[in-house]
Amino acid sequence: MESMYIGNVKIPRTAALAPMASVADRAYRLMCMRSGAAYCVSEMISSKGLVYGDKKSAEMCRVTADEMPCALQLFGEDPEFMGRAAYKLNEYSPLIIDINMGCPVPKIVNGGSGSALMKDPLRAEEIVRETVKNAACPVTVKIRAGWDENSINAVDFAKRMEQAGAAAITVHGRTRRQMYSGRADRSIIREVKQAVSVPVIGNGDVSDPLDCKAMYEQTGCDLVMIGRASYGHPWIFEEVRHFFETGELLPEKPVAERMEIMLEHTRLLISEIGEPQAMKEMRHNVIWYVKGLHGAAGFRRECAEMTEYSQLTQMAARITEIQEG
Numbered sequence: 001m002e003s004m005y006i007g008n009v010k011i012p013r014t015a016a017l018a019p020m021a022s023v024a025d026r027a028y029r030l031m032c033m034r035s036g037a038a039y040c041v042s043e044m045i046s047s048k049g050l051v052y053g054d055k056k057s058a059e060m061c062r063v064t065a066d067e068m069p070c071a072l073q074l075f076g077e078d079p080e081f082m083g084r085a086a087y088k089l090n091e092y093s094p095l096i097i098d099i100n101m102g103c104p105v106p107k108i109v110n111g112g113s114g115s116a117l118m119k120d121p122l123r124a125e126e127i128v129r130e131t132v133k134n135a136a137c138p139v140t141v142k143i144r145a146g147w148d149e150n151s152i153n154a155v156d157f158a159k160r161m162e163q164a165g166a167a168a169i170t171v172h173g174r175t176r177r178q179m180y181s182g183r184a185d186r187s188i189i190r191e192v193k194q195a196v197s198v199p200v201i202g203n204g205d206v207s208d209p210l211d212c213k214a215m216y217e218q219t220g221c222d223l224v225m226i227g228r229a230s231y232g233h234p235w236i237f238e239e240v241r242h243f244f245e246t247g248e249l250l251p252e253k254p255v256a257e258r259m260e261i262m263l264e265h266t267r268l269l270i271s272e273i274g275e276p277q278a279m280k281e282m283r284h285n286v287i288w289y290v291k292g293l294h295g296a297a298g299f300r301r302e303c304a305e306m307t308e309y310s311q312l313t314q315m316a317a318r319i320t321e322i323q324e325g
Contacts, residue, residue: 001013001014001244001245004199004222004223005199006096006138006140006167006168006199007096007137007138007167009069009095009096009138010069011038011039011069011223012038012241013038013216013222013223013244014036014037014038014212014224014237014240014241014244015037015038015206015212015223015224015225015226015236015237015240015241016037016038016039016040016041016201016223016224016225016226017029017032017033017037017039017040017041017225017226017227017230017237018041018203018225018226018227019040019041019042019043019044019073019098019100019142020043020227020228021043021044021103021105022043023043023231023284024040024041024042024043025043025269025272025281026062026063026064026067026268026272027265027268027269027272028234028265028285029042029067029070030064030066030067030268031234031261031264031265031268032230032234032237033066033067033068033070033237034066034234035234035235035236035237035238036235036237036238036240036241036242037226037234037237038069038223038237038241039069039070039071039223040067040069040070040071041070041071041072041073041098041142042060042061042063042070042071042072042073043060043073044073044074044075044100044103044108045057045060045061045072045073045074045075045085046074046075046076047074047075047076047078047081047082047084047085048076048078048081048085050074050085050088050089051081051084051085051088060072061089061091061092061094062092063092063094068095069095069096070094070095070096071094071095071096071097071098071140072089072092072094072096072097072098073097073098073099073100073142074086074089074097074098074099074100074131075099075100075103075108075113075114076113076127077111077112077113077116077117077123077127079123079126079127079129079130080130082099082127082130082131083130083131083133083134084134085131086130086131086132086133086134086135086139087134087135089135090134090135090136090137093136094137095137095138096137096138096139096140096167097131097135097137097138097139097140098139098140098141098142098170099127099128099131099139099140099141099142099166100113100114100142101114101115101117101118101124101141101142101143101144102114102115102118102142102143102144102170102172103115104144104176104178104179104180109176115143115144115147115176116176118143118144118146118147118151118153118157118176119147119151121153121156121157121160124141124157124160124161124164125160125161125163125164126164128141128161128164128165128166129164129165132164132165132166133165138167138168139165139166139167140166140167140168140169140170141161141166141168141169141170142169142170142171142172142203143157143158143161143169143170143171143172144171144172144173144174144175144176145171145172145173145174145175145185145188146175146176147175147176147177148175148176148177149175149177151175152175152188154171154188154191154192155188155191155192155195158171158192158195158196158200159195159196162196162197162198166198167198167199168198168199168200168201168222169192169196169198169199169200169201170200170201170202170203170225171188171189171192171200171201171202171203171221172184172203172204173185173186173187173188173189173202173203173204173205174204180228183205184203184204184205186202186204186215186218186219189202189203189204189215189219189221190218190219190220190221193219193220193221193222194220199222199223200219200220200221200222201221201222201223201224201225202215202216202219202221202223202224202225203224203225203226203227206224206225206226206229207229208229208236208239209239209240209242209243209244209249210243210249212224212226212240212243213243213244226240231285231288232262232285232287232288232289232290232291233288234261234265235253235261238250255293255319255320255323255324256320256324258289259289259316259317259319259320260316261289262285262286262289262312262316263312263313263316265282265285265289266278266279266282266285266309266312267309269281269282270309275308275309276307278309279306279307279308279309279312282303282306282312283303283304283306286299286300286303286306286312287300287303290303290319293319293322293323294322294323295319295322299315299319302315303315
């Protein structure tokens with residue numbers, strides 16, 4: 001199987017798990033990596049939170065061996081704090097530090113971070129330089145096509161990030177204004193790949209192995225990143241890996257196996273944060289796992305009231321019986 005490198009970090013050229021706030025927590029990343037994801041990136045870590053000693057920010061820096069290779073992702077609008085945060089991250093020995101310049105969420109953008117930096121390339125360059133200067137590992141950057149349809153600047157922006165020291169660039173083929181609507185423009189990813197010499201990771205609208213293959217072919221990117229298509233479907237990475245190794249598509253997983261994966265995910269989260277909180281946080285995941293199944297609407301309503309793991313095991317058994325009956 002072909003591989004690509006970020007610095008000296010070797011990554012199979014299959015599919016990586018995208019960083020997703022409030023979704024790609026440690027349990028989620030573990031499920032995807034166990035299913036064959038080539039690489040993953042943590043949830044966004046606040047540079048100021050880390051520098052000021054916030055406990056939640058520090059906890060997000062902990063990565064287990066089973067998640068490797070994994071990058072820690074920082075966000076922030078202040079070059080000084082980003083540099084200080086990168087220095088602080090060295091305590092956790094990250095393989096890679098990723099800088100988020102693509103998040104479109106208003107809470108992040110309104111603070112001048114995430115995709116707001118697409119409007120301020122000079123500040124973005126300074127952020128990368130300060131981060132690279134203080135980091136003991138490669139630094140990568142995740143960007144969007146631009147701020148809106150009138151300011152598609154990913155190519156120039158990517159060149160600036162490379163010149164500032166970025167070791168790789170991830171490009172989501174939508175503008176900030178699009179959020180997650182419409183279609184990702186793969187031509188933008190291709191243009192970035194042609195414009196820079198560092199690896200380029202393509203992201204946006206990859207939903208199955210054939211689409212992953214098409215992303216590689218249409219953009220020439222070095223690695224493909226999958227986000228929303230993994231919701232309730234972490235085995236998409238297994239499907240991609242199998243297809244790339246054999247040229248064959250895996251058959252659809254039986255419902256019983258899908259339910260056991262959902263329960264395994266839940267057990268992992270319980271081991272991380274305890275049953276009461278885990279059952280609350282699993283509710284959105286359960287909704288994704290049951291999507292498209294017979295009776296899904298009723299199960300979605302039911303999972304909203306769940307407080308114990310035993311309730312979920314009983315529901316999983318009923319789901320399996322209904323689908324197979």
